[in-house]
Amino acid sequence: QSVLTQPPxxxxxxxxxxxxxxxxxxxxxxxxxxxxxxxxxxxxxKLLIFxxxxxxxxxxxxxxxxKSGSSASLAISGLQSEDESDYYCAAWDDSxxxxxxxxxxxxxxx
Amino acid sequence: VQLQESGPGLVKSSETLxxxxxxxxxxxxxGFYWGWIRQFPGxxxxxxxxIYHSGNTHYNPSLKNRVTISVDTSxxxxxxxxxxxxxxxxxxxxxxxxxMNTAYFDFWGQGALVTVSS
Numbered sequence: 001q002s003v004l005t006q007p008p009x010x011x012x013x014x015x016x017x018x019x020x021x022x023x024x025x026x027x028x029x030x031x032x033x034x035x036x037x038x039x040x041x042x043x044x045x046k047l048l049i050f051x052x053x054x055x056x057x058x059x060x061x062x063x064x065x066x067k068s069g070s071s072a073s074l075a076i077s078g079l080q081s082e083d084e085s086d087y088y089c090a091a092w093d094d095s096x097x098x099x100x101x102x103x104x105x106x107x108x109x110x
Numbered sequence: 111v112q113l114q115e116s117g118p119g120l121v122k123s124s125e126t127l128x129x130x131x132x133x134x135x136x137x138x139x140x141g142f143y144w145g146w147i148r149q150f151p152g153x154x155x156x157x158x159x160x161i162y163h164s165g166n167t168h169y170n171p172s173l174k175n176r177v178t179i180s181v182d183t184s185x186x187x188x189x190x191x192x193x194x195x196x197x198x199x200x201x202x203x204x205x206x207x208x209x210m211n212t213a214y215f216d217f218w219g220q221g222a223l224v225t226v227s228s
Contacts, residue, residue, distance in 0.1 A: 098169075
């Protein structure tokens with residue numbers, strides 16, 4: 001059972017905008033920045049969004065992040081078939097004194 | 111920065127799981143923490159622990175009694191030992207570079223599947 005809560009699945013059609021939510025508490029998302037990871041099948045997670053809203057070099061502008069209180073969201077606009085992947089949120093947890101992850105959301109492009 | 115895990119893919123129950131992460135194109139001594147994360151067959155991710163090049167470590171409290179992470183700066187690698195394993199420790203084990211006191215893992219190894227057998 002993951003500390004951060006994500007919906008297990010999400011879907012959209014090409015060109016559509018989809019959002020994935022991540023819910024936490026005051027000890028993690030509420031007081032620390034959120035990062036998002038994309039995990040394509042058979043590969044390691046890849047950093048997609050850091051510090052709530054920042055994109056590493058090379059990540060398309062279609063991906064954006066936001067945070068409000070103890071929740072965060074990942075938005076993907078102009079959905080493409082190659083976006084079909086698992087997405088995980090993560091944040092430092094002050095109670096654990098370590099990073100915690102969401103359970104992951106499997107995004108399907110219909 | 112490149113990371114590569116290595117070690118046995120099959121470990122017997124009650125024995126010790128040992129993995130090594132070789133880092134290339136970046137000196138471990140240059141900074142950052144170095145961490146281990148595992149991913150269970152159901153896909154959940156769990157942080158195991160981090161180490162700094164000085165040897166300073168931070169462990170997940172749920173694993174603290176069984177885990178040891180060490181670093182060998184001369185070989186530019188760090189290692190994970192997890193003792194008294196059970197089937198619940200079956201997972202893909204990843205090593206990664208991580209920023210101190212964050213969930214910012216910017217470079218990952220490809221992962222090593224470790225199966226615990228009875």
